[in-house]
Amino acid sequence: MGTIEQLHARLSARFPDAALTVVLNPGPAAQHSLLVPATQARAIAEFLRDDPELQLDTCSNVTGIDWPEREITETVRRTVTEPLPADAPPGTAPAAKVVEEKVRRVVPGHLEVVYHLYSVARGHGPVILRLRTVDRGDQVALPSLTPVWRACEFQEREVFDLFGVVFTGHPDLRRLLMWDEFRDHPMRKDYVEPDDYEWEPTPHDRILTQAQRHYPAPPAGSGESAPR
Amino acid sequence: MNPAAPTPEPAPAPAAAAPAISEAERAELRRQGILLTSIEELYNWGRSNSVWPLQFGLACCAIEMIAASMARFDIARFGSEVFRPSPRQADLLIVSGTVTKKMAPQVVRLWNQMPEPKYCIAMGACAISGGPFKQGYNVLKGIDRYIPVDLYLPGCPPRPEALLHGLMELQAKIRTQPLTGPAAPPHLRPGADGGECVIPDFGPHDLEPPHDSARWQPPRLIRTE
Ligand code: SF4
Numbered sequence: 241m242g243t244i245e246q247l248h249a250r251l252s253a254r255f256p257d258a259a260l261t262v263v264l265n266p267g268p269a270a271q272h273s274l275l276v277p278a279t280q281a282r283a284i285a286e287f288l289r290d291d292p293e294l295q296l297d298t299c300s301n302v303t304g305i306d307w308p309e310r311e312i313t314e315t316v317r318r319t320v321t322e323p324l325p326a327d328a329p330p331g332t333a334p335a336a337k338v339v340e341e342k343v344r345r346v347v348p349g350h351l352e353v354v355y356h357l358y359s360v361a362r363g364h365g366p367v368i369l370r371l372r373t374v375d376r377g378d379q380v381a382l383p384s385l386t387p388v389w390r391a392c393e394f395q396e397r398e399v400f401d402l403f404g405v406v407f408t409g410h411p412d413l414r415r416l417l418m419w420d421e422f423r424d425h426p427m428r429k430d431y432v433e434p435d436d437y438e439w440e441p442t443p444h445d446r447i448l449t450q451a452q453r454h455y456p457a458p459p460a461g462s463g464e465s466a467p468r
Numbered sequence: 469m470n471p472a473a474p475t476p477e478p479a480p481a482p483a484a485a486a487p488a489i490s491e492a493e494r495a496e497l498r499r500q501g502i503l504l505t506s507i508e509e510l511y512n513w514g515r516s517n518s519v520w521p522l523q524f525g526l527a528c529c530a531i532e533m534i535a536a537s538m539a540r541f542d543i544a545r546f547g548s549e550v551f552r553p554s555p556r557q558a559d560l561l562i563v564s565g566t567v568t569k570k571m572a573p574q575v576v577r578l579w580n581q582m583p584e585p586k587y588c589i590a591m592g593a594c595a596i597s598g599g600p601f602k603q604g605y606n607v608l609k610g611i612d613r614y615i616p617v618d619l620y621l622p623g624c625p626p627r628p629e630a631l632l633h634g635l636m637e638l639q640a641k642i643r644t645q646p647l648t649g650p651a652a653p654p655h656l657r658p659g660a661d662g663g664e665c666v667i668p669d670f671g672p673h674d675l676e677p678p679h680d681s682a683r684w685q686p687p688r689l690i691r692t693e
Contacts, residue, residue: 418606419570423672426605433605434674437598438686447603455689 241294241364244272254287255280263370273354273368278382281371282409285388288357288367296367299385301356302395304403306428308376309349316343349376351405355385355392373405376428384410402427508647515559516642519587519635522558523551524578527565529592529625536628546635555581560638561615562631566594566601567608569675573667579615580664584655587642589634590617593624600624613679615665 241247248262251274261275276284288296318341321334351373358365373380384407386392396407397416404425407413415422424431435450443451489497494504505513525533537543537551552558555578567575579588590611593599598609611617618641621634647656654663665683668675 417570419670421670421672431605434678436674436678437602437609440602454686458691 241359241362241367244274247294247367248274251284251287255284258284271366271368273370275370275372278371278373281369281385282383282388285355285369285385288369289388294367295359295361296357296365297389298358298360298365299355299389299391299395300358300366301354302385302392302399303354304399304405304427305352305354306376306403307347307350307352308429309346311344311346314343314345316341350374351376351380351403353382353396353399353403353405357389380404381406381408383408384413386410401425404428509643511647512643512645515585516639517547518550519546519548519560519638519642520550520552520558521548521560521562522555522578522582523553524561525564526567526571526575527592527594529564529594532625532628533562533564533591533631536631541628541632543632543635546632546639548635555579556583558582559586561586561588562591563588563595563611563617564591566599567611569606569608570670572608572611572614572675573670575611576614576665576667580667585642585645585653587618587638588615589619589621589631589638591621591631591634592626593622596620596622608675610684613684614668616683 244262248260251258251260258280259277263273263275265271265273288294317338319336319338321336324332324334353371355369355371356365357367357369371382373382382405384392384396386396386407387409393410393412394416396405396410397412397414399405400407400410400413401415401417402425414420418426426433435453437447437450438454440447440451489504497504521533525531535541537549543549548560555561559582561575561579561582563575579586588611590596594601594607595611598604598607601607602609608614619634619638621630623630626634646652650657666677666680668677670676
């Protein structure tokens with residue numbers, strides 16, 4: 241099947257106007273993935289499935305990732321040319337210097353859907369596709385790949401249920417695990433779960449804070465000790 | 469003879485608090501082939517030895533419940549092998565496993581459909597408190613938030629022996645249940661209605677109500693020192 245770079249090159253040749261990006265995985269698993277633009281995802285998926293060399297006939301896994309808006313600090317290297325001193329002899333080339341700078345950047349939040357593809361016919365895989373939504377608010381539509389791989393149906397429903405990605409073209413997009421009347425998406429980072437474990441015998445960390453809300457400390461001087 | 473004079477009634481036998489005949493005497497009688505019993509005892513003996521559970525499992529604990537009904541553990545020794553497929557025919561609800569919030573209304577509905585007298589065993593950490601999933605968003609933190617539980621059976625999962633022990637404890641409870649007075653099962657108390665348990669609705673964020681406040685309140689914390 242070749243490396244991810246070879247696959248990237250093949251796909252870029254086949255879909256010249258698609259902005260495909262290789263997302264490298266620096267970990268020991270080294271499962272690199274391909275970031276696919278949503279507009280062409282369906283066509284690319286069909287190509288991956290039908291191409292005689294790839295024959296990725298199985299979608300084994302669909303999962304979601306929530307990327308909230310975050311601020312990252314990057315170190316960038318910049319070459320600066322220093323202004324020439326006034327008394328420099330004419331014709332001196334300005335000295336170039338490499339400086340490192342820390343830059344803060346806000347990465348806008350988005351939702352991501354990851355597909356793991358295998359070829360049963362040719363015995364290779366996985367090829368990992370990533371699809372990104374525009375944001376986490378109301379532009380959360382992505383094309384459904386269920387028409388390409390039937391196996392995606394329930395898993396896309398699960399991603400819809402837990403992350404709130406709306407798959408256009410899905411034949412039966414209903415919640416899978418939670419009830420239909422449920423309004424939240426529990427796997428999002430900013431999900432606030434209902435405060436319904438009032439009692440916890442051994443609370444700690446976040447649960448301790450919550451337990452203290454339900455069992456406030458007795459007023460000072462009342463002779464009682466605070467909850468431990 | 470003066471007809472107007474009231475015939476002295478024989479004094480009514482005093483309501484015997486202590487049994488008129490001791491356990492040893494009864495055993496002696498039994499040896500002689502005379503069986504003495506009361507309706508209450510006979511009735512409770514009968515129903516405690518034919519507790520039919522509802523054929524209903526929820527998660528991993530259900531596997532242990534199933535194992536308990538198989539030949540090795542053989543729940544039939546205790547008269548409970550007849551797992552009923554309909555709540556209308558069942559006496560015992562074994563909540564065997566994780567009750568998700570999506571499943572909770574159905575569990576309560578099954579309980580409501582069971583006729584009195586009925587009993588409930590909360591089997592395993594999940595049914596008691598949510599267990600390993602307690603801090604999850606979609607697990608009910610104990611079935612006792614909606615239905616009355618007679619017996620809590622801890623473990624994750626409790627072994628089949630534990631379930632059998634639980635069943636024996638339940639049988640002991642049934643045997644001592646009086647048939648009259650305020651402690652009688654609801655179906656034998658005139659005017660008392662066991663009542664239907666509140667079936668929660670699916671709300672936008674949680675079940676509504678999140679627990680039946682008439683049946684369940686968070687435990688009170690008593691501080692010492
Ligand atoms: S208590 Fe343990 S074994 Fe029983 S249902 Fe829960 S997780 Fe499974």
